[in-house]
Amino acid sequence: MTRLEQMLGETPYVAYLYGYPHKTAYRPFTPALSLESVWAEERRDALFLYVHVPFCEMRCGFCNLFTAAGPKQDVVDGYLGALVRESRRVKQALGRATFARAAIGGGTPTLLDVAGLETVFDLMEGTLGADMRNIPVSVEVSPETVDAEKLRVLRARGTDRVSIGVQSFIEAEVAAVKRPQQTAQVEAALDLIRSTGFPTLNLDLIYGMEGQTEESFLFSLRAALRFRPEEIYLYPLYVRPLTFLGKKARAWDDLRISLYRAGRDFLLSQGYTQVSMRMFRAPHAPDAGGPVYRCQEDGMVGLGCGARSYTGGVHYSSEYAVGSREVRNIIASYSERTEASFGEVGYGFRLTSEEQRRRYMLLSLLADGVDLGAYRQRFGADVLTDFPELAELETHGLGRREAGVLKLTPAGVERSDLIGPWLHSEGVRELTREYAWR
Incomplete structure (x- = not known):
């Protein structure tokens, strides 16, 4: 029996591959590499610019992203100051560069106030030189943190895609994954996003939550379609180490494959096109536009804790953690770094x-x-x-x-x-x- 045949006899949910290698394969570089040497041979005509905001109002029970819940304003301000210093040093190392895509993720970027959001856009556009109004720009938001003023800032600064993690339109289901979310608040946020005029709205939904059935999953999908999202992502629930669900360790009632098929078939019947296992695009979705970007070939500049940067031969980032104390310590260390210190790459993976x-x-x-x-x-x-x-x-x-x-x-x-x-x-x-x- 081959390894694939053995795996096919087990769960189809092993791990989500959104990059290769995964960050758990990263290790310290000894000695550290210089930023200039890492980027020396890299093409810089079609880069992806990503900024990570590692703060949330709360941490969902399934979340293993690099984020801290409920930060004090002085912590946020210290982080943004370091982000500005890092962007200056990265620009010095990159020199002339063209960005084909840009995104702000987290965490929850809209946990920042308007001034904080403006700071992030200023460093992306002013310091790094990204043409934010003429390339695709995506920002992640949450129902609890969006308001009309923040959305107006996002749209005015070039954001054409807003992604919101709804997970479910049934309150009991999201409560089971430790997300005390009110459906009325979600719907109000979606109405506000639609009225602000973003060309692309993406909704994230999760399948496999405790108590979820095929009927309830389809209920959430129908509720989502009332807002005519250009994109829908369907994510299987993963129970990962150190998360609330990981510590809870309930017996797994695995309906995920049947829920996936029900969701896929429903979206296809509504005219959506399946782009990948997770992504579905509506027939009315606009073309991405902007310069061509291919993740297999083109580099990525990641700024902030939790952000990864890719060149042909080296992938690098800050160190990674899930536990709240470790996350806070990494953010504190990052916030104390000098501009010169950002010229060193100390953690990542060399690609043969x-x-x-x-x-x-x-x-x-x-x-x-x-x-x-x-x-x-x-x-x-x-x-x-x-x-x-x-x-x-x-x-x-x-x-x-x-x-x-x-x-x-x-x-x-x-x-x-x-x-x-x-x-x-x-x-x-x-x-x-x-x-x-x-």
Whole structure:
């Protein structure tokens, strides 16, 4: 029995792959690398600019993101000051650069007041030079923290996509994942977002929560469609170490695959197109526009604790934690850093030539598919020679070749959270196994 066959006999929910390698494979660099050396050979004509705001009003029971709940204003102000210093040092190292995409995430960026939001946009636009009004710009918000004035600032500064984590329109379901959310407040926030005129509204919903049924999940989907979202993301619930649900350790009643299929089929019946396992796009959604950006090929500049930066050979970030004390300590240390200290890269992952090929293959496969000719042109080799295990996808009906592109079938798409980890290198798997959660 192959490793894939063994995994197919177990849960399809192993891990969500939104980047490769995962941050749990990152380790300290000894000695630290200089920022200039890391970016020396990198193309800078189509970068992604990301700013992380590691603050929330509360931490949801499923959340393992890098964020601190209920920060005092002096903590927020100290963090923003360090963010400004980091952006200056990063600009010095980058020199001339063009950004094709920008995003502000967290945490909850709209926990910041209007002045704080303006500070973030000023450093992205003024310091780093991102043309925020002519590239796609996405900002994450929450029902508890949005108001008319903040939304007007986001729209005026170039934001064309707002993403809001609703999770469910049924209060008992969100209460089960420690999110005391009022549906009336969610609906008011959505009305406000729509009235502000953002071209793209994205709603996040979760399936697999305690007490959730197919009927209740479809109820939330129908409620979501009343606001005509251009995008909907359907996330399976994961119970991760150190989160509230992880500590609760309830017996798992796994209905996730049936809930996923019900949600997928419903959205397809409503005219949505499935882009990935999680993402569905409405027929009225606008084209992304702006410069072309391909995550498999182009770099990413991440600013702030919790943000990751990608170059061809090095991925790096601040250290990562979930526990509240450790998160607060990392934020405090970051806030004390000098501008000069941001010229050192001390934590991350060096990508060998093989890992660079693997990353390109993996991110392509889980998105539009691996273009066999493009891979050969980029790396001078055949992807099926470099990664012969890919042939197993076709054997098990999880992948197929169409017009020179290896794509996942519908059966493969619904097992994306199994296929991604299956294709990790042994070195990355070992680092992830050894990672000490804190």
